[in-house]
Amino acid sequence: MSALLSVQDVAVARGGVALIEGVGFDVAPGTALVLRGPNGLGKTTLLRTLAGLQPPLRGTIAVDPEILTYAAHADGLKSTLTVAENLTFWARVHGQPEIDAALAAMNLRSLRDRPAQNLSAGQKRRLGLARLLVTGRRLWLLDEPTVSLDTASVALFAGVVRDHLARGGAAVIATHIGLGLEQEARVLDLGAYRARPPEQGGHRGSFDEAFA
Template sequence: MSLLAARDLAVARGGLRAVEGVSFTLDAGQALILRGPNGIGKTTLLRTLAGLQAPVAGEVAGDDIAYAGHADGLKPALTVAENLHFWSAIFGGPPIDAALSAMNLTELARRPAHALSAGQKRRLGLARLIVTGRKVWLLDEPTVSLDAASVALFADMLRGHLGQGGAALIATHIELGLDAQVLDLTPYRATIRPPTSRPAGFNEAFA
């Protein structure tokens, strides 16, 4: 079942076209890795798919979307648990226990967000995805500030989401061990290619 699709999509940044000709279909259980050099338009494309800005041309189909950008989206004065309760209430999502457990935040549940480290804030920002209850996750460099153990937690969380019929489009250069196609962005065009083989020395903890 298709959860997100783009057809001949073109997006612009600062009034100038960044990427065009973006076409893909993202089905339940699928992940698509978004790749391209810095400044090519990955964030612009994700924001357009999330409905935060209008496309220059083309069509987007899909509305069951949660977007996680560079900001963690936290309220500093609220505790970890209160932040998750807030987002669950906004989206009408599930209880927060699974989100706390998935990103190893249970022991930090009563700590104010302003007292968290950068990595802990990122884990909390990613845990928000679970409590949205949304099927499609659009993720912009989700592993920034995460150590190796936290990246592994996130990869497990992501696989769990896909296993439950969710889908994800992820801008990342980090190997997450997913059997996912790659959407390569180059100036003014986009190309889908099949999954690449895992590099030598790939850490099976991410498999």
């Protein structure tokens, strides 16, 4: 089956500095790619680039923007709206009819009427991840999705990702922890793609991406 995302010889930069270069991979339906690498290497920058929030320095990214959704570090919740209202808002944005399955999947049913501002950090994160399910999008780009989650919630979320893949979805996930997705996920160690500094022939980024 053809890839949902195809990346060829991509280089990315942040703040005018090239971070990663020569990255290439395909992500097929039913599979996940786990991005690994030390802090500051450029995992977030690569995900932002895949999401179309900034252009690559070089290379090609083939993806239909209509099929992807990007879950960044920030939860992006509306603090005065309840759990159910937050999800309903996002479901309507994406033309999805209901939120009950998403509430159940991330164990949020008992919290449905609580304002987002009164949730714990882990509960907020669960709500942020439940939002993925009401987008109806096939390709999930996830930046450290398990931050603040306890062990049970990590397992819950791993199950949600597994179900998404089983339905023909796909995911690219920057994470430092194991999600127990060894069957479905490949691991890409981005350390091997660290950009050379300019004095060694590497590229400088432009200021366009710095403010993108």
